[in-house]
Amino acid sequence: xxxxxxPEKLLSVFKGAPVELKxxxxxxxxxxxFWYVQYSRQRLxxxxxxxxxxxxxxxxxxxxxxxTSFHLKKPFAQEEDSAMYYCALSETSGSRLTxxxxxxxxxxx
Amino acid sequence: xxxxxxxxxxxxxxxGQEARLRCSPMKGHxxxxxxxxxxxxxxxxxxxxxxxxxxDESGMPKERFSAEFPKEGPSILxxxxxxxxxxxxxxxxxxxxxxxxxxxxxxxxxxx
Numbered sequence: 001x002x003x004x005x006x007p008e009k010l011l012s013v014f015k016g017a018p019v020e021l022k023x024x025x026x027x028x029x030x031x032x033x034f035w036y037v038q039y040s041r042q043r044l045x046x047x048x049x050x051x052x053x054x055x056x057x058x059x060x061x062x063x064x065x066x067x068t069s070f071h072l073k074k075p076f077a078q079e080e081d082s083a084m085y086y087c088a089l090s091e092t093s094g095s096r097l098t099x100x101x102x103x104x105x106x107x108x109x
Numbered sequence: 110x111x112x113x114x115x116x117x118x119x120x121x122x123x124x125g126q127e128a129r130l131r132c133s134p135m136k137g138h139x140x141x142x143x144x145x146x147x148x149x150x151x152x153x154x155x156x157x158x159x160x161x162x163x164x165d166e167s168g169m170p171k172e173r174f175s176a177e178f179p180k181e182g183p184s185i186l187x188x189x190x191x192x193x194x195x196x197x198x199x200x201x202x203x204x205x206x207x208x209x210x211x212x213x214x215x216x217x218x219x220x221x
Contacts, residue, residue: 043112045212
């Protein structure tokens with residue numbers, strides 16, 4: 001069965017510092033990986049999708065199949081990046097999502 | 110496009126009552142997913158539906174829970190004879206074929 005692990009429940013950095021939110025997965029096939037973000041009082045929204053290979057709001061994530069990881073990175077964190085971040089896996093396009101427990105990121109001024 | 114609409118936002122029920130949660134997908138989306146988030150936990154998949162069909166219900170509890178997505182109208186998640194352990198946030202998501210899921214604001218169910 002597939003599983004997504006986000007080892008840090010809480011992560012705190014200062015504005016301008018680099019940030020990396022870790023995500024590891026276990027799945028025997030070739031999954032689709034996503035990062036979703038939930039800002040305060042807003043709904044969960046898609047941040048990144050690995051097959052798009054794009055940068056959104058300065059964030060990037062590279063799928064490392066050897067390490068089964070999909071870490072989210074940003075070189076210079078901003079206060080408005082403070083939010084809850086969820087890593088998620090889908091077996092195939094359109095199938096159910098398996099979520100990690102989430103990482104609460106706080107960017108301090 | 111108003112996005113995925115869920116109602117009610119908050120629902121309070123007494124033990125033994127029925128809870129009905131509604132979800133209207135984004136315009137043009139024919140796939141609906143329900144997830145549950147218990148306190149201090151991540152979102153857990155419950156059921157995946159297309160119009161008039163249940164595609165994957167592997168995450169649904171075996172008893173008291175049911176879901177439908179009729180030809181007309183919203184998708185409904187129904188919980189019969191609610192218990193305290195059903196207290197959670199229930200999220201609906203919708204997607205087009207092969208596209209990412211978009212989420213609603215959720216329904217927070219509280220059982221007294």
